[in-house]
Amino acid sequence: MVKLMLWDKQAADFSILQNEKNMKFKVVIFTSIIPKIFRGKLQLNSSPATRFYFNKSIEYIKHFKGRIRDRKEI
Template structure:
């Protein structure tokens, strides 16, 4: 049974969810149908991130261009547990994305493998918050990074702010 998702604390932004109860039945399909996609991204823009920071209902995705990277201890790599990234998410808006622990080391490995002049990244499952009127983003244990230019959100972001075609 598909019913409206109007619970106060939603796990997803989807308007519906599936409830399986005693009346639910299972039938065998005669033909195959396409499965769920392996990855489904839904990056938010700046204003949607602010709304998400105040609502805290789920962990959103964001796509942006890496402008700066700041280490806690740039000369001591063994002590690095935090990385702050300046991420351009609109044509003019930059927000700080703080990566912690495993996510920080995973990002460094992926960053070292990619040799692009303009690095656009899609970051999933981030924690947005407001601090002194500014939007800050932080990694969660579910955060993942995607640099693949074939992902439609990354290519769309590049074309929207005309990166690479200059």
């Protein structure tokens, strides 16, 4: 497990978007994050350039969600 820390406006914006989405499986793409090791574990921190995307139409997200569906059917 990797902990992702969002700060300030990014945290508020993400919370609002997350509450608006009513999906069983959520796939989010994060960009421009800062990786750090904290107490021996990887932690990802947002930066001023961090952006996140919930766009279900991105081809990689479609592929990933299909793999999750396939696993559930096994």
